[in-house]
Amino acid sequence: MSTALVYALCGASLVGVGLYGFITRAHLLRRILAFNIIGSGIFLLLGGAGSRQGAVSPDPVPQAVIITGIVVALSLTALAVALLVRLVEDTGRATLPGEDASRDA
Amino acid sequence: MNPALLFDVALAALAVVAALSAVAGRDLFASVAFYIVYGILIALAWMRLGAVDVALAEAAIGAGLTGVLLIGAWSQLHRKGATETPPGPSSAARLLAAGASASVAVLVAVIFVGLPADGAGLAPAVRENVAESGVSNPVTAVLLNFRAYDTLMETIVLAVALAAVWSLTRDELWGGIPGLRQHARDGGVLATFGRLLPPLGLLVGVYLVWAGSSMPGGAFQAATVLAAVWLLLVMSGAMDEPAIGSTAIRLTIVAGPALFLAYGTGGAFLGTFLGFPADVAGMLIVAIEYVLTVSIAATLALLVAGVPRRQE
Amino acid sequence: MTASGLAALPLLELTVVLPLAGLLLALPLGHHGARATLALAPIILLVTALLCIEIMWSGAPIERVAGGWDVPLGIALRADGISGAFLLTTALVACAVAVFQAQGGQDGGATRRSTFWPLFLATWGALNAVFVSGDLFNLYVALELLTLAAVAMVAYGSTEAAMRYLLFALSGSLVFLLGVALIYAGSGTFDIGLLGSAGAGDTAMTVAAAFMTAGLLAKAALFPFHAWLPPAHGNAPTPASALLSALVVKAPFFILVRIWFDIGPETSGVLMQLLGYLGVAAILYGSLLAMRQERLKLVIAYSTVAQLGYLFLVFPLAGAAQDLPWTAGTWSGAIFHALSHALAKAALFLAAGIVIEAVGHDRLQGLAGLARDLPMTVFAFGIAAVSIMGLPPSGAFIGKYLMLTGALAGGHVFLAIVMIGGGLLAAAYLFRPLRLMLLAGETQPAKAIARRRQVVPLLLALAAVGLGIAASLPYALLQIGRSLTATEGIE
Numbered sequence: 001m002s003t004a005l006v007y008a009l010c011g012a013s014l015v016g017v018g019l020y021g022f023i024t025r026a027h028l029l030r031r032i033l034a035f036n037i038i039g040s041g042i043f044l045l046l047g048g049a050g051s052r053q054g055a056v057s058p059d060p061v062p063q064a065v066i067i068t069g070i071v072v073a074l075s076l077t078a079l080a081v082a083l084l085v086r087l088v089e090d091t092g093r094a095t096l097p098g099e100d101a102s103r104d105a
Numbered sequence: 106m107n108p109a110l111l112f113d114v115a116l117a118a119l120a121v122v123a124a125l126s127a128v129a130g131r132d133l134f135a136s137v138a139f140y141i142v143y144g145i146l147i148a149l150a151w152m153r154l155g156a157v158d159v160a161l162a163e164a165a166i167g168a169g170l171t172g173v174l175l176i177g178a179w180s181q182l183h184r185k186g187a188t189e190t191p192p193g194p195s196s197a198a199r200l201l202a203a204g205a206s207a208s209v210a211v212l213v214a215v216i217f218v219g220l221p222a223d224g225a226g227l228a229p230a231v232r233e234n235v236a237e238s239g240v241s242n243p244v245t246a247v248l249l250n251f252r253a254y255d256t257l258m259e260t261i262v263l264a265v266a267l268a269a270v271w272s273l274t275r276d277e278l279w280g281g282i283p284g285l286r287q288h289a290r291d292g293g294v295l296a297t298f299g300r301l302l303p304p305l306g307l308l309v310g311v312y313l314v315w316a317g318s319s320m321p322g323g324a325f326q327a328a329t330v331l332a333a334v335w336l337l338l339v340m341s342g343a344m345d346e347p348a349i350g351s352t353a354i355r356l357t358i359v360a361g362p363a364l365f366l367a368y369g370t371g372g373a374f375l376g377t378f379l380g381f382p383a384d385v386a387g388m389l390i391v392a393i394e395y396v397l398t399v400s401i402a403a404t405l406a407l408l409v410a411g412v413p414r415r416q417e
Numbered sequence: 418m419t420a421s422g423l424a425a426l427p428l429l430e431l432t433v434v435l436p437l438a439g440l441l442l443a444l445p446l447g448h449h450g451a452r453a454t455l456a457l458a459p460i461i462l463l464v465t466a467l468l469c470i471e472i473m474w475s476g477a478p479i480e481r482v483a484g485g486w487d488v489p490l491g492i493a494l495r496a497d498g499i500s501g502a503f504l505l506t507t508a509l510v511a512c513a514v515a516v517f518q519a520q521g522g523q524d525g526g527a528t529r530r531s532t533f534w535p536l537f538l539a540t541w542g543a544l545n546a547v548f549v550s551g552d553l554f555n556l557y558v559a560l561e562l563l564t565l566a567a568v569a570m571v572a573y574g575s576t577e578a579a580m581r582y583l584l585f586a587l588s589g590s591l592v593f594l595l596g597v598a599l600i601y602a603g604s605g606t607f608d609i610g611l612l613g614s615a616g617a618g619d620t621a622m623t624v625a626a627a628f629m630t631a632g633l634l635a636k637a638a639l640f641p642f643h644a645w646l647p648p649a650h651g652n653a654p655t656p657a658s659a660l661l662s663a664l665v666v667k668a669p670f671f672i673l674v675r676i677w678f679d680i681g682p683e684t685s686g687v688l689m690q691l692l693g694y695l696g697v698a699a700i701l702y703g704s705l706l707a708m709r710q711e712r713l714k715l716v717i718a719y720s721t722v723a724q725l726g727y728l729f730l731v732f733p734l735a736g737a738a739q740d741l742p743w744t745a746g747t748w749s750g751a752i753f754h755a756l757s758h759a760l761a762k763a764a765l766f767l768a769a770g771i772v773i774e775a776v777g778h779d780r781l782q783g784l785a786g787l788a789r790d791l792p793m794t795v796f797a798f799g800i801a802a803v804s805i806m807g808l809p810p811s812g813a814f815i816g817k818y819l820m821l822t823g824a825l826a827g828g829h830v831f832l833a834i835v836m837i838g839g840g841l842l843a844a845a846y847l848f849r850p851l852r853l854m855l856l857a858g859e860t861q862p863a864k865a866i867a868r869r870r871q872v873v874p875l876l877l878a879l880a881a882v883g884l885g886i887a888a889s890l891p892y893a894l895l896q897i898g899r900s901l902t903a904t905e906g907i908e
Contacts, residue, residue: 016210021128049602276526
């Protein structure tokens with residue numbers, strides 16, 4: 001077992017934890033948290049792949065794309081949060097109603 | 106098991122526990138707090154993996170700015186009474202969800218472990234070419250040169266995210282000022298902070314960009330520091346957010362991506378889209394990074410500030 | 418201009434650079450962004466058309482590496498025939514939408530006037546970036562750019578629909594990214610070309626491709642991931658609905674084609690069958706719900722759910738056994754269907770937008786007799802409907818014909834029956850609003866709509882039909898750089 005493997009497995013577990021949160025929690029702020037946890041789990045997996053045994057130093061390409069990914073995640077989180085605040089102002093709810101689309105009309 | 110590995114296992118376990126507390130807890134504010142702790146633990150994990158640049162980005166953006174954003178959202182929801190957690194699904198449904206999520210995690214882990222372990226990835230290719238890139242920090246070489254196209258798109262993603270957030274403005278407030286006016290007591294801790302921080306923050310920002318070419322650091326990390334200074338100044342009451350109707354502020358937002366895009370396109374007409382001639386690459390990259398830093402800092406600060414809530 | 422003259426221009430790069438430059442210009446310009454967009458849109462259309470000519474002329478895909486760094490270190494940009502076809506269709510639809518909106522569409526308030534154009538150009542730029550990207554991570558970034566702009570445009574109409582859309586889109590991107598991460602972990606590259614030439618790969622690659630596929634299905638709104646689409650497309654402002662339904666949902670489909678036909682992981686027959694059956698379910702479910710809607714825009718939105726189903730029949734028909742003689746024709750048929758649907762669907766949404774502007778609502782029962790006052794718009798709706806039904810001589814007819822031929826040749830009788838049945842269902846749900854508008858009735862438009870705006874959906878609808886009449890040129894374009902080796906089609 002190596003450091004890289006430990007964190008890659010940690011990343012896989014975080015994907016699971018985030019997924020669980022996304023499925024079971026209705027409050028949208030928690031779902032936004034869950035997305036960010038899934039995202040960082042995937043990044044750890046990618047980072048773990050970049051520093052496995054045999055590599056002299058960690059692969060800089062995954063590191064660079066992870067930094068890009070972190071910035072992209074922040075951008076989406078900012079929009080999600082602003083949308084959530086607006087939704088609460090409009091409807092008073094921080095959750096989405098049931099999935100029947102035709103009722104939204 | 107050696108002590109270092111033991112530390113890794115403990116850190117990884119703590120991160121998973123923090124994540125679980127963030128998604129499964131009852132109190133929404135506690136969830137946000139756990140998420141910020143989680144972000145710091147993940148930054149530590151990146152240090153352990155030897156990825157200092159990622160650790161800086163995760164601490165500054167993943168934990169820091171995202172944390173500020175989430176706390177801001179929480180306080181607005183709290184004011185409107187929308188922080189009550191609705192009743193969760195039945196325990197049977199929760200068990201089913203847990204089973205499904207665990208299966209995905211296990212599937213991902215099994216696939217990952219089964220992959221050929223010899224993959225050095227692109228580390229050798231980066232090592233071979235880094236001398237031609239103009240910078241000696243390999244991560245900066247990838248971000249600003251080898252995969253500059255991704256980074257260009259990413260700076261545009263930030264600008265578009267800001268346009269998207271602004272598109273949620275109520276019509277009567279268009280062109281107004283984000284957030285609520287903050288007042289600080291004279292001589293309070295925040296006010297003192299407000300005087301000390303800007304020069305310090307600027308110094309750190311300028312250093313991080315310059316250092317980024319040879320050491321961990323770079324435009325995004327530097328921009329986050331500057332954005333944090335901006336946010337602290339606003340919180341301390343020393344400065345107000347600018348009105349989004351201001352042409353100056355909007356030009357500041359687009360200047361960095363526009364320069365980067367213009368440079369890349371000029372290169373396309375001369376033969377190579379986003380090409381950096383090896384002998385001047387270092388100088389060009391640092392120049393572009395300084396302009397990017399200013400634009401990204403303003404964009405990040407305004408993204409966190411959110412939609413306009415008052416007129417001038 | 419000669420072929421070498423064309424090749425001297427960085428046309429490929431410009432298709433991505435120009436819309437992105439436009440958005441950076443439109444963001445500070447605020448409500449003056451309309452004029453900037455109107456000036457830029459024909460230039461982008463021209464550049465795109467020239468790129469298609471260059472691809473046809475050279476008979477081979479145009480390839481570049483950003484920064485001059487060869488793959489796998491650098492990022493490849495690649496425009497083959499299918500890229501060219503999607504780029505050109507996007508440019509046509511985007512130009513139509515820009516002209517329609519800039520000439521006095523209902524603007525919404527100050528916020529929409531000032532933010533619409535940057536978001537519009539961001540959508541265009543992100544779509545083009547998807548169509549020319551040769552790199553999986555770069556595709557992720559382009560997809561997220563698309564998500565940001567598209568969700569914000571939906572939010573003009575309904576925050577709730579936008580939020581639902583964002584949740585689906587975000588889960589989709591993350592599952593896609595998970596697949597991309599596993600691919601890099603296993604192969605050390607993000608480059609589609611290198612992954613394709615590396616051969617079939619192993620089980621891990623197939624699982625990674627399955628993750629990417631699942632994520633893209635959520636973004637493409639394939640049944641059962643469709644729940645976000647009707648409220649989002651049905652409540653967005655007119656120009657946004659047109660862009661979203663015509664183009665934005667095609668971007669994930671385009672990437673799926675890249676994954677399963679260009680990279681070609683060890684093809685799991687079961688997975689291909691599954692995609693096909695989801696497509697069948699989408700056709701039936703989407704059509705039945707389209708029939709039951711009481712609002713014109715929701716009929717059109719549910720029609721998108723159904724029509725997207727057809728595209729996914731390409732996977733069982735051509736994905737599992739790529740060496741059969743008819744698979745290339747089937748593949749081309751699906752692409753034809755996607756392009757034709759883009760033009761026709763944009764026409765339908767713009768026509769519906771005119772109806773809403775004229776009478777103030779889109780409830781079907783209140784539209785009786787509208788053809789008397791809006792003949793050109795109702796005519797455009799009818800022509801576009803012919804295309805959606807897949808009747809000759811439309812582009813969709815060519816698409817369905819090619820796919821049907823492949824289905825029968827391959828013994829997929831059930832899929833063939835669904836394709837024919839889906840056409841009848843489309844006729845049923847589109848005939849309902851059409852019959853009402855043509856019926857004698859007393860609906861009085863409250864507002865006159867300028868002819869120069871009414872003509873826009875008509876031109877789009879005619880383009881969808883024209884795609885079928887002049888099919889050989891786009892068909893020839895599609896064949897350039899096609900990874901399927903078999904040749905049999907309408908040549």
